[in-house]
Amino acid sequence: MNRATLTLLTLLLICALSLVAAQQRARKLFLAQERAQIEERKLNQEWLRLEYEQRNLSKSARIRDVARNQLHMSPISPERTLYLREVK
Amino acid sequence: MRPVGFSTSPNLVLRLPMWRSRMMLFLLFFVFMLLLIRAFWIQGPGNAFYEAKGVRGTQRELELPASRGKILDRNGQVIATSLEAKSVIAYNDTVPDDLSAEKVKSLANLLQMSESELRKKLKEERKQIFLKRQVDPEVAQKIKQLEIPGIGLNNEYRRFYPEGEAMAHVVGFTNVEDRGQEGMELSREKELAGHPGQRRVVVDRLGRVVEEMAILQLPQNGKDLNLSIDSKIQFLAYNAVKNAVEQHHAKAGGAVVLDTQTGEILALANYPSYNPNDRKYLTGEQLRNRVLTDSFEPGSTMKPFTVSLALEKGQVQPNTQMVIGAKYLIGPKPITDTHPYGVLTVAQIIQKSSNIGTAKLAMNTSPQEMWDLYTAAGFGQAPKIGFPGAVSGTLHPYKKWVPSDQARIAFGYGVSTSLFQLARAYTIFARDGELVPLTIERSPEFKPGTSVISAKTAIEMRGMLETVTEPGGTAIKAQAEGFRVGGKTGTAHKLVGKGYGNKYRAYFAGLAPISAPRIVVAVMIDEPTGGSHYGGDVAAPVFSTIVSETLHTLNVLPDAKVKQMVLQDKTPEEIRTANVQTQHVVLKR
Numbered sequence: 001m002n003r004a005t006l007t008l009l010t011l012l013l014i015c016a017l018s019l020v021a022a023q024q025r026a027r028k029l030f031l032a033q034e035r036a037q038i039e040e041r042k043l044n045q046e047w048l049r050l051e052y053e054q055r056n057l058s059k060s061a062r063i064r065d066v067a068r069n070q071l072h073m074s075p076i077s078p079e080r081t082l083y084l085r086e087v088k
Numbered sequence: 089m090r091p092v093g094f095s096t097s098p099n100l101v102l103r104l105p106m107w108r109s110r111m112m113l114f115l116l117f118f119v120f121m122l123l124l125i126r127a128f129w130i131q132g133p134g135n136a137f138y139e140a141k142g143v144r145g146t147q148r149e150l151e152l153p154a155s156r157g158k159i160l161d162r163n164g165q166v167i168a169t170s171l172e173a174k175s176v177i178a179y180n181d182t183v184p185d186d187l188s189a190e191k192v193k194s195l196a197n198l199l200q201m202s203e204s205e206l207r208k209k210l211k212e213e214r215k216q217i218f219l220k221r222q223v224d225p226e227v228a229q230k231i232k233q234l235e236i237p238g239i240g241l242n243n244e245y246r247r248f249y250p251e252g253e254a255m256a257h258v259v260g261f262t263n264v265e266d267r268g269q270e271g272m273e274l275s276r277e278k279e280l281a282g283h284p285g286q287r288r289v290v291v292d293r294l295g296r297v298v299e300e301m302a303i304l305q306l307p308q309n310g311k312d313l314n315l316s317i318d319s320k321i322q323f324l325a326y327n328a329v330k331n332a333v334e335q336h337h338a339k340a341g342g343a344v345v346l347d348t349q350t351g352e353i354l355a356l357a358n359y360p361s362y363n364p365n366d367r368k369y370l371t372g373e374q375l376r377n378r379v380l381t382d383s384f385e386p387g388s389t390m391k392p393f394t395v396s397l398a399l400e401k402g403q404v405q406p407n408t409q410m411v412i413g414a415k416y417l418i419g420p421k422p423i424t425d426t427h428p429y430g431v432l433t434v435a436q437i438i439q440k441s442s443n444i445g446t447a448k449l450a451m452n453t454s455p456q457e458m459w460d461l462y463t464a465a466g467f468g469q470a471p472k473i474g475f476p477g478a479v480s481g482t483l484h485p486y487k488k489w490v491p492s493d494q495a496r497i498a499f500g501y502g503v504s505t506s507l508f509q510l511a512r513a514y515t516i517f518a519r520d521g522e523l524v525p526l527t528i529e530r531s532p533e534f535k536p537g538t539s540v541i542s543a544k545t546a547i548e549m550r551g552m553l554e555t556v557t558e559p560g561g562t563a564i565k566a567q568a569e570g571f572r573v574g575g576k577t578g579t580a581h582k583l584v585g586k587g588y589g590n591k592y593r594a595y596f597a598g599l600a601p602i603s604a605p606r607i608v609v610a611v612m613i614d615e616p617t618g619g620s621h622y623g624g625d626v627a628a629p630v631f632s633t634i635v636s637e638t639l640h641t642l643n644v645l646p647d648a649k650v651k652q653m654v655l656q657d658k659t660p661e662e663i664r665t666a667n668v669q670t671q672h673v674v675l676k677r
Contacts, residue, residue: 078570
């Protein structure tokens with residue numbers, strides 16, 4: 001075996017090993033990405049739920065009830081309103 | 089003799105016939121050939137089958153979920169949204185027969201069904217059966233924790249409608265498959281629906297995804313839909329109608345609020361209504377969107393159009409005096425008024441809602457002119473707002489009119505319209521003679537309309553409509569605090585069978601504020617009983633409530649005199665630091 005063959009063999013071995021390592025890395029990254037995607041979906045759903053919840057708490061019927069019964073507020077009327085016109 | 093060894097003894101040599109070894113050789117060769125052919129077959133032409141088998145073991149096609157678009161109101165408030173839910177499926181051949189009674193009981197509790205019902209379902213012949221659909225995620229989690237073999241969970245979506253009854257007829261609802269069934273959900277199904285994608289992945293022995301081979305189809309989420317409806321105005325309109333229906337023991341009611349500048353529908357309320365969040369209410373009468381799908385004789389609310397035509401032709405002026413009298417003989421039945429009037433001006437014909445006066449004005453115009461004006465105002469034509477089931481009403485061709493038809497159509501009998509059409513027609517008075525194209529999708533820019541009558545006539549008509557709500561008019565109850573309003577009452581006998589019975593419909597259609605009309609509101613109360621059935625008593629108060637609250641919501645400056653009202657010009661800085669105890673409403677220029 002001459003020197004060139006030996007060098008090539010070593011190179012081949014290094015390549016083979018790094019291929020294995022790269023594949024392993026790719027797989028790991030893929031799994032991480034998968035997990036992140038699932039997380040993203042979950043968070044998206046969570047956001048939608050929170051948005052819905054917030055909407056439920058701020059719906060007109062509830063606001064009117066709370067304002068009238070808990071905060072003892074009454075509807076505004078032009079009589080008690082001071083109209084200000086914005087000038088630039 | 090030389091001794092001969094056993095193995096070399098010639099006597100013991102067997103001479104086998106030659107064919108036997110040949111045969112052996114051939115057989116061996118043949119079998120090898122078979123193996124070769126088989127191997128060739130597997131590698132070559134028959135390969136696809138094996139490859140598919142191999143792929144089936146390691147590759148899966150998974151669905152990429154897509155969600156349905158949200159429906160939002162004009163301010164971006166959610167009025168319909170899809171949240172993840174689970175469906176509970178039983179794979180009956182996997183569910184053990186000796187399932188412990190305790191587990192069945194807890195499962196039945198979680199599914200809100202009786203134990204016997206659940207057992208019956210588990211005994212069914214079918215391989216897989218939905219035990220319950222659209223289960224809340226928390227409940228689904230608890231079912232999962234029971235760890236019953238053969239009970240699986242599937243992902244699906246459930247639609248939620250935060251505004252409930254108040255918005256039900258506008259948004260409509262979807263079925264369990266998340267497809268639109270009514271209202272906007274149905275008519276905008278194409279844009280709202282999501283299209284799930286698909287991807288091919290490689291899975292390991294335990295079914296975990298280890299690699300993605302390809303995305304076969306990208307998932308497409310549904311588009312969000314922005315409606316022109318304002319949740320707040322919708323809510324107050326719904327409540328006003330609901331209260332009136334209850335107070336007058338009526339059968340039903342409806343109201344429409346239109347923005348005269350942008351042609352946007354701000355509210356479209358119907359009562360009775362239903363809760364779209366609960367499937368058990370999704371059948372029957374209450375689903376009807378009366379505002380759009382019911383047509384009725386508009387009665388006196390038609391008069392302003394007839395009078396407009398007379399004004400438009402220059403035959404009369406608002407202050408022209410006309411002899412009315414107690415009866416007007418035309419056709420088989422004389423036309424009468426609720427009170428006999430001697431002489432009225434044209435403006436008073438509107439203010440007092442005189443049938444005779446209107447009929448007399450109509451008889452001075454030709455049927456074709458009347459028909460043209462009504463048609464231009466949208467009568468007899470279905471509104472093109474993409475709402476399922478919107479009716480066109482009926483306006484018979486003028487060639488079929490006999491004189492008594494013409495006289496009666498003039499005050500709203502023998503012609504039919506939906507409340508929505510009526511509201512649309514009233515935009516011509518609000519917009520100086522232009523009919524505004526309407527939309528239910530948010531588009532807050534000014535829309536040019538098509539001219540129907542002249543600006544002069546429209547302005548004169550606004551003045552007359554205002555007198556209806558002033559002392560001496562038929563609808564003093566339509567007055568709204570702080571704002572000048574105008575409109576026309578209507579009380580129509582309902583057609584029962586072939587004739588008119590003792591059932592009525594009360595209407596009020598009008599606009600506000602008169603100085604610069606911003607909204608058109610039309611109200612209808614069906615079959616008010618107990619007390620008055622007149623539009624001025626039943627529908628006008630609803631109009632008043634809706635107008636004052638809507639204009640407040642829209643920050644419109646009051647144009648009527650109110651006590652203590654102060655109007656000041658201030659810079660934004662002064663507004664912020666202004667030390668006043670009263671409510672501030674800042675009006676943008």
